[in-house]
Amino acid sequence: MSIPPPPGPHQPQDPYQPPQPPNPSPQDPFAPSQDPYAQDTYAQGPFAQGPYGPQEYQGYQGYQGYQGAPGPQGPYPQAPYGAAPYPLWGQGYSPYGRPAAINGLAVAALVLGILCFLPAVGLVLGLVALAQIRKRGERGKGMAVAGAILSSAGLALWVLALATGGASDFWQGFKEGAGARSGFSLAKGDCFDMPGETFEEDVYDVDEVACSGEHDAEVFATVPLPGSSFPGDDHVTQLADDKCFRLRDSYAMDPWALTDKVDVYYLTPTSESWNHGDREITCVFGPVDDKGTLTGSLRADETTLDAYQLAFLKAMAAVDEVLYREPEDSAEGDLAADLTWAGEARDVIGAQADALGARTWSAKARGPVAALVKDMRKASGEWAAAAKATDVDGFYEHYETAYGYVDDRYTVTARQALGLATTPPAYDEGSDSGDGGGAGSDGESGLDV
Structure with a gap:
């Protein structure tokens, strides 16, 4: 068997090359024939022989070129079947061409210019973007120019509006429109x-x-x-x-x-x-x-009044309600209806006097409320007498006396102590039952939205 030549200066030993089998001794009597025309049995097995030794190891030497070292030199064979050598690992691939980035200030300038919002800022951003684009080679010049132009126009409009007072008119109209409600x-x-x-x-x-x-x-x-x-x-x-x-x-x-x-x-x-x-x-x-x-x-109401005020006003509201139910044409057409109503007034006013008298009041309101309760009980007695009247004259006598206790000076002093209004309302004698006094009206308005 022939001995492969040692690695020369053009064929460095690959440290990652698989270990080579030991060379047979030149004195080996059983060494195979060195006939250069011996049959090529490469495809018959890993131990097939070639003209210069085992083809399998020649293949490993072919990998030396794959590792970046030159392949076999001189008379030594190249890769099997004359195949082209593999590309070198260190070569890599060249990247595709990448477009330049878009300048962010140019985009911002265009947005502000379109919206006409902060035009001065949009103009400044557009000019700065143009300078950066020239220096960095970035894209977005058209956006920067458009943003600067639109912002300049918006800034001119703002200056004109401020000079003519149009901005204040617009803001006033905006506030009025925002405050308007159907x-x-x-x-x-x-x-x-x-x-x-x-x-x-x-x-x-x-x-x-x-x-x-x-x-x-x-x-x-x-x-x-x-x-x-x-x-x-x-x-x-x-x-x-x-x-x-x-x-x-x-x-x-x-x-x-x-x-x-x-x-x-x-x-x-x-x-x-x-x-x-x-x-x-x-x-x-x-x-x-x-x-x-x-x-x-x-x-x-309950959202603005304290407990003392609510108790007082509820009692007075019950008294007002029964008095508002006075029959029409009182003591002139139907005496029986008047007597029935007088009995209702007696009961309601007497019950409210008892409720106010049983309640604990503040030190300031205790005396005035007690005086009012005493008056209310006197009025209840007069309504009781009116309810027993046998004729119109007797009814009217007690009727007028009972009404004399309504909204008298004790009512005013009690209201003053409780922090309520102290000016009696002007009752409308011509109002119908249910309207009461003070604030009756037939005012109306249609709504069209």
């Missing part, structure tokens, strides 16, 4: 200004304002209307007239706080606004005088 979006406790001069006009929208300042009206109740079809103007008006006056006392429990300058009005749906979702009556307080205004809230 009539059917009003809620209990809201205060607003009317767009027209009177409540007799159709109302399309209103401007909500704070109740602490001057305002045209204050909402004290809303009444939802059932059904899917519009019930008609007459029906809605009749329902509003009944419901609003009944709900007034639950919002303004102190009738003395409603002076003769305050009236009850209501905003009602129309057939057109009904189709737009307006399905409720809005009950409001407003000034009697069309040119007048209200100042401060008229609300006096």
Whole structure:
């Protein structure tokens, strides 16, 4: 067997090459023939012989070129079957060409220019972006130029608006539009200004304002209307007239706080606004005088009163309610009806006197309330006598005496001690039963949104 040549200067020994089998000794008598024309048995097995030794090891020497070293030199064979050598590991692949990045300031300048928001900032960003693009070779020059131009135009418009006062007009209109509310979006406790001069006009929208300042009206109740079809103007008006006056006392429990300058009005749906979702009556307080205004809230209920005030006003409300039920044409047409009503007044006033007398009051209100309770019991006795009258003259005698105890000086001193209004309301003698005194009205307004 022939001995392979040792590694030369052009064939360094590969440290990762598999170990070579030991060379046979040149004196080996059993060494195979060195006939260069011996049959090539490469494909017959791993130990097949080639002209220069085992072909399997020649293949390993071919891998030396794969590791970056030159292949066999001189007469030594190349890779089997004359195949092309493998690419070198250290060569790698060349990356595809990558586009330049887009400048972020150019994008920001374009957005600000389109929105016309902070035009001065957009102009500055556009100029800075152009400088960065020239220096860094980035993309986005068109966006930077467009943003700068749009921002310049927006800045010019802002300067013109400020110079002519257009900006202040726009801001005022924006605030008015934001504060405007349609009539059917009003809620209990809201205060607003009317767009027209009177409540007799159709109302399309209103401007909500704070109740602490001057305002045209204050909402004290809303009444939802059932059904899917519009019930008609007459029906809605009749329902509003009944419901609003009944709900007034639950919002303004102190009738003395409603002076003769305050009236009850209501905003009602129309057939057109009904189709737009307006399905409720809005009950409001407003000034009697069309040119007048209200100042401060008229609300006096559980949300604004203390326990002493609530107890006193509830007792007085029960007394007022029974007195409001006085029959029409009293003591002239039906004496029996008058006697029955006088008996009801006796019972209610007597019960409320007992309730006030049994309650524990503050030190300031204890004496004034006790004096009022004494008066109420005297009034109850007069109503009892009126209920037993046998003729009209006897009824009227006790009737007038009993009414003399209503809202007298003891009522005023008790109210003053409790921190309530002390000016008695001006009762309307011409009002019908249920309207009571003070703030009755037939005012109304249609709502069209």
